[in-house]
Amino acid sequence: MRGSLxxxxxxxxxxxxxxxxxxxxxxxxxxxxxxxEVHGMAQRGxxxxxxxxxxxxxxxxxxxxxEADFMLAFEEMEALRYLxxxxxxxxVLLNTxxxxxxxxxxxxxxQATVDILKTxxxxxxxxxxxxxxxxxxxxxxxxxxxxxxxxxxxxxxDPDIWKKAIEKALAGKNLPKNFLAFEEGRRCVxxx
Amino acid sequence: xxxxxxxxxxxxxxxxxxxxxxxxxVEVAAGYPGTPSTExxxxxxxxxxxxxxxxxxxxxxxxxxxxxAIGGRRGLATMKHVGLNVASDALMTxxxxxxxxxxxxxxxxxxxMHSSQNEQDSRNYALFAxxxxxxxxxxxxxxxxxxxxxxxxxxxxTPVLIRSTTRVSHSRGxxxxxxxxxxxxxxxxxxxxxxxxxxxFARERRKVLEERIKKLQQWVEETPLNQAELRxxxxxxxxxxxxxxxxxxxxxxxxxxxxxxxxxxxxxxxxEFARKVERLIVLEELDPVWERELKAxxxxxxxxxxxxxxxxxxxxxxxxxxxPEKKKEYVEVKEYLPRPPVLCAGCPHRGVFKVLKDLSAxxxxxxGCYTLGTLPPLSSMDTCICMGASISVAEGIKxxxxxxxxxAVLGDSTFIHAGIPPLIDAVYNKTPILVLILDNGTTAxxxxxxxxxxxxxxxxxDTVRLDFLALGQAIGVPxxxxxxxxxxxxxxxxxxxxxxxxxxxxxxxxGLCQLKKKHxxxxxxxxxxxxxxxxxxxxxxxxxxxxxxxxRITFERCAGCGICADLCxxxxxxxxxxx
Ligand SMILES: Cc1ncc(C[n+]2csc(CCOP(=O)(O)OP(=O)(O)O)c2C)c(N)n1
Numbered sequence: 001m002r003g004s005l006x007x008x009x010x011x012x013x014x015x016x017x018x019x020x021x022x023x024x025x026x027x028x029x030x031x032x033x034x035x036x037e038v039h040g041m042a043q044r045g046x047x048x049x050x051x052x053x054x055x056x057x058x059x060x061x062x063x064x065x066x067e068a069d070f071m072l073a074f075e076e077m078e079a080l081r082y083l084x085x086x087x088x089x090x091x092v093l094l095n096t097x098x099x100x101x102x103x104x105x106x107x108x109x110x111q112a113t114v115d116i117l118k119t120x121x122x123x124x125x126x127x128x129x130x131x132x133x134x135x136x137x138x139x140x141x142x143x144x145x146x147x148x149x150x151x152x153x154x155x156x157x158d159p160d161i162w163k164k165a166i167e168k169a170l171a172g173k174n175l176p177k178n179f180l181a182f183e184e185g186r187r188c189v190x191x192x
Numbered sequence: 193x194x195x196x197x198x199x200x201x202x203x204x205x206x207x208x209x210x211x212x213x214x215x216x217x218v219e220v221a222a223g224y225p226g227t228p229s230t231e232x233x234x235x236x237x238x239x240x241x242x243x244x245x246x247x248x249x250x251x252x253x254x255x256x257x258x259x260x261a262i263g264g265r266r267g268l269a270t271m272k273h274v275g276l277n278v279a280s281d282a283l284m285t286x287x288x289x290x291x292x293x294x295x296x297x298x299x300x301x302x303x304x305m306h307s308s309q310n311e312q313d314s315r316n317y318a319l320f321a322x323x324x325x326x327x328x329x330x331x332x333x334x335x336x337x338x339x340x341x342x343x344x345x346x347x348x349x350t351p352v353l354i355r356s357t358t359r360v361s362h363s364r365g366x367x368x369x370x371x372x373x374x375x376x377x378x379x380x381x382x383x384x385x386x387x388x389x390x391x392x393f394a395r396e397r398r399k400v401l402e403e404r405i406k407k408l409q410q411w412v413e414e415t416p417l418n419q420a421e422l423r424x425x426x427x428x429x430x431x432x433x434x435x436x437x438x439x440x441x442x443x444x445x446x447x448x449x450x451x452x453x454x455x456x457x458x459x460x461x462x463x464e465f466a467r468k469v470e471r472l473i474v475l476e477e478l479d480p481v482w483e484r485e486l487k488a489x490x491x492x493x494x495x496x497x498x499x500x501x502x503x504x505x506x507x508x509x510x511x512x513x514x515x516p517e518k519k520k521e522y523v524e525v526k527e528y529l530p531r532p533p534v535l536c537a538g539c540p541h542r543g544v545f546k547v548l549k550d551l552s553a554x555x556x557x558x559x560g561c562y563t564l565g566t567l568p569p570l571s572s573m574d575t576c577i578c579m580g581a582s583i584s585v586a587e588g589i590k591x592x593x594x595x596x597x598x599x600a601v602l603g604d605s606t607f608i609h610a611g612i613p614p615l616i617d618a619v620y621n622k623t624p625i626l627v628l629i630l631d632n633g634t635t636a637x638x639x640x641x642x643x644x645x646x647x648x649x650x651x652x653x654d655t656v657r658l659d660f661l662a663l664g665q666a667i668g669v670p671x672x673x674x675x676x677x678x679x680x681x682x683x684x685x686x687x688x689x690x691x692x693x694x695x696x697x698x699x700x701x702x703g704l705c706q707l708k709k710k711h712x713x714x715x716x717x718x719x720x721x722x723x724x725x726x727x728x729x730x731x732x733x734x735x736x737x738x739x740x741x742x743x744r745i746t747f748e749r750c751a752g753c754g755i756c757a758d759l760c761x762x763x764x765x766x767x768x769x770x771x
Contacts, residue, residue: 024202038307039639044535044564046531059441060434060438066521080525083525087520105740113527
């Protein structure tokens, strides 16, 4: 098996952590993994993207356009920005949250992301992970809610492997809350 | 962390560099932060057996690590590409003296300028200084090459450069970790002809340098770090670093000559490879360093005629330039808006730039988070060249145009890095400029590292805290003051006074970095009935303020810094009252 995915969103949403967890899940499942991320400037509220590739062989940490099997979009507009990396007919797990860039009026913000994605033949799985994380009481669990949802559509869907990777990546911090976030994400996508 | 046995792990390139240095028996590691190199030292500092430290700048770091090696313990210096400019004075002559125990410098380039002011190619330094350099492609090689670099350094008695790039440093891959090598401390022996580079001795060492290169030229022909991988013979590509990994992915069937050592080149081996393929191309990012060298040797290669020399080379670019048939279908839409990085809500830098803009000052800026003051709506920076240049460039502009209100603005870490000599110059030569040190108590842009004015070392130990005011006074600056970054009107008054002065002034603007604050301030809200929509509050580009038909403060984003409330002429902004 080989595969690749794109994670994108806004700096500060836990995108790098989420990629780290997916990479660990893949390693524990016996795959090689290459993943790339951008530190520095991009973390000051800017747009953030990570590329991830896995398989029995995995070389390039960057994907080519039209290559990714999945996209995990942490924010609606960011899904549109990185769309070129997604393969035709690929799947987008979309956190249906809109974060307007500072200094730009909300009325200029794209209103029809889900429709745009569907019109172009992509499969869209909407999940309001930010909302769910707020209900759990910690917006910082948004990334884990999304991973919960993603674990149900990804070839490796054994929740125990995922939970072990989460535990490792979070160094055991706030585990009950994060496991709850993971379960909620899973439940929401499974019930769609 | 010390007790890890051989096992597979996923590591960030920079973590793997640290692991390689640890396993390679490094004892002293020094650096200055800089994307994409920063995490190497941060990871290394977790190994308590290694002495790791942040230094005021790269030159100091390079020399401390080189000194440790001269003294008999393995030393490592880490920095970003432009940092090597600062340390290059030491590099050029350390190449003459050689080392004693191993000395390695990891330098991380940033093709495409993800977080840098230029995209210079550090491989040129290897040629320039005549020292060997290694080119790891991924995390595993980051580990093994670093480990090996210490041995190479000792075997040839030379500093060794390891060149990383953003995609090596900031990508993850699977690595096998091993044990730390036990390296006995080498005796230190005074040896002036080797280590004191007066002309008479340096002339002798110059010859040693040339002999060393000859030995290295033999070694590169044998080392397994360079590999000819023969597959389809119609096309052969000479490459190194992460581009090798891209190529393996994009075109698994092409023949590759993989350079693990970027200088000196294994000329015989490449000639042999060239004979076995019909077409030979060099794939390299930034400068045509290898192409030039191979052409000079009369080996017929292509390079720049195929691939661009500007910016980062990605798998997409390789496909576009050489394998257009591999291009996949994709969808591109235009509906999204730009999302550039911004100063955080609550950032202490914001108010300063607002005042500077109001005063129409000529602002010579520097490098740090505050460089974001360049972007609209603050738009208040005139120049930014390299670390420390704010003060000296401000002096020059003042000399060119004495009537301009010239201000130099630089961060605390930047001031310590390269701002002290130019401040001395302004005092010594009596240039009437205003210097603002934006003291946010950290090196924010690179992720919040400690520095000599934070009172903490890399390992978190308490230490002496550099006092900017006392330093300014000792230098003899005629007026030295401190001011709270959030007291906008006080700032305005002080700046106006200083700009009218006939002498240099130093203002230390104090306000802790928003990301370092332990408690969030009480968020503010605009009371609509008092708001006349003048927009002054939004004129600082605060990401918590949304301007539509009405102006609103987003509760979740507001840090309660109060700058907008200070600016509001109608006192319409107040703290949100929690019931
Ligand atoms: C010679 C050199 N070394 C390192 C860097 C990387 N760098 C860019 S900004 C910065 C930190 C600046 O910190 P400070 O001056 O305190 O400003 P802040 O970001 O905290 O506002 C560093 C280290 C560089 N650009 N040039």
